[in-house]
Amino acid sequence: MGKQMTEMLKGTLEGIVLALIAGQPAYGYEITARLREQGFTEIAEGTIYALLVRIEQRGLVDVEKVPSEKGPPRKVYSLNPRGREDLDEFWRTWSFLADRIEELHTKGN
Template identity: 40%
Template sequence: MNKSQMLKGVLEGCILAVIEERPTYGYELYLRLTDQGLQAVSEGSIYPVLLRLQKEELIEGTFVKSANGPNRKYYSLSDKGKQAIKHFKQEWIVLSDSVNEIVLKKGGRGDDDHHRIHRAK
């Protein structure tokens, strides 16, 4: 399984988490995700997720005038979105702990490999 396939399952939560920090527009969101190490995310993969999140009323879009061209659509979390990211974070902790337990300990990788992987980032 490649990185982009694994990322598909968590991209929505990552997008909500970035928007939770502060309202953002699509391209800025892309830059912030890639700056955080998610280079497998393409700019084109973000917009369909934003549309879906907006249809699900998890985010709200507001057009803001831009000094450098056309208006930008800034996304912020709705109340429903705030609950969704809270739930995602709770589920993520359980899932990531379980996966780390399986892959990094029982899967033949010792703690030394785990620490080396995290230091390499």
């Protein structure tokens, strides 16, 4: 993954993870696996776990501890109303930026 991709992901990864959780509640490893299925193959699990801690602290997700077949209970994250508002704002911002960038691109600048 190039430097530009890494830098762009830093600004959008939270929204991407919120979008995944909005689709279906999941625990950390599942989220990482879904990201990899979407082509984000170089994102480290540690990055996702740190992000999950931040969004939990900010009150964007509800967390349920679910027994695991192996090891300690898993924390399953689901989007709550505050997280939904944050995700909606992310999509509005994304659409605005994508439109402006596409406009710049098509003008040949």
